Amino acid sequence: MKFKKYFRKSSIKRIKEGNLFLQEINRINPKTFLEIGIFQGVLAKNVCDLMFKNHGADFKYYGIDIFETDEIYKDEIAPSLKINNPLKRLYFKYIKKYNPYSIEAVQDLLKVYKNNIELIKGNSNTALKDINLKNVDLIFIDGGHDYSTVKNDLNLSKKIISxxxxxxxxxxxxxxxxxxxxxxxxxxxxxxxxxxxxxxxxVEIKL
Ligand SMILES: C[S@@+](CC[C@H](N)C(=O)[O-])C[C@H]1O[C@@H](n2cnc3c(N)ncnc32)[C@H](O)[C@@H]1O
Structure with a gap:
């Protein structure tokens, strides 16, 4: 399975790195995947594509993000602030007509999987407590990057390794x-x- 950028920003910059990441996810072969920190949804889309290939419609993706630019940019379409590529800026402003960092943009990118996904807008430190982790196979922690947030995300995810x-x-x-x-x-x-x-x-962590 090849990693695709979907004309968006992702924390995985190089396709080669994305391919190796997907290879590892394929080896773990989750049916239920929870991502903390969705960003523009590129990794989410790639993982959903992979789970669809492996399990057909029988998979689930949960994503948690604060989506803070939803508030900051609510009166503005496609903020130019963080989109350096002028073509992308035009694409989001005039074709997509949304802020690529918004929950709406991620819902659009994942729309073929609308029955398999649950996007949660909130802080992982509280939102994680509302998800039933019983059937979650893999939690990908990539949200807040300060010590206490990561430690809290890890502690709240602990159940799944047992x-x-x-x-x-x-x-x-x-x-x-x-x-x-x-x-x-x-x-x-x-x-x-x-x-x-x-x-x-x-870092892949197991018991
Ligand atoms: C590094 S980006 C995630 C990149 C994404 N996983 C990818 O591979 O493309 C971090 C994301 O975490 C979100 N975030 C930061 N703190 C958070 C928190 N406490 N709870 C939920 N999301 C958070 C930010 O809004 C941002 O979208």
């Missing part, structure tokens, strides 16, 4: 957000977890 699920964290190697690594290292030690780092930035 039911043979996997926690996957991004940005373990970010020097400007060192709290991510600190929170992950502590969590692994406190809970005696097995872990594996891949592509130097992702």
């Amino acid at each position: 039911q043979n699920g996997t926690i996957l964290c991004d940005d373990y190697n970010l020097t400007y957000a060192a709290g991510v690594k600190k929170a992950i290292d502590e969590f692994i030690q406190e809970n005696n977890c097995q872990y594996q780092i891949f592509l130097e930035r992702f």
Whole structure:
């Protein structure tokens, strides 16, 4: 399965890296995937494509994001502020007519999977408590990058590793957000977890 950018921004910049990421998700083969930090939904779309290929319509994607630009830009279509590519700016302003960071934009990108997805607008530190994690196979933590948010996301996700699920964290190697690594290292030690780092930035955690 090839990683696609869907003319949007993603934290995975290089297609080659995206392909290797998808290869790893394919190996884990989740049927229910929860992503904390959806951004423009590129990773969500790729993971849904993969789960659809592997399980047909029998899969579920949960995504949590604060979608804070929904509030900031509510009176403005496609804010130019964060879209550097002029073609993309025109595309979102005149063709899509929405802010690519909005929940509406992610719903549009994922519309073929509308029966399989649940997008939750809120802070993961509280929103996670409202999701039944019983059947979740994989939680991908890529939301707030400060120490306490990552630690809290990990602690609230803990249940799934005791039911043979996997926690996957991004940005373990970010020097400007060192709290991510600190929170992950502590969590692994406190809970005696097995872990594996891949592509130097992702940490796969299991019991
Ligand atoms: C690095 S981006 C996620 C990238 C995305 N996973 C991808 O691969 O394209 C981080 C996202 O987390 C969201 N975020 C930050 N703090 C959050 C929190 N406490 N709860 C939920 N979402 C949060 C931001 O709005 C942003 O969209």
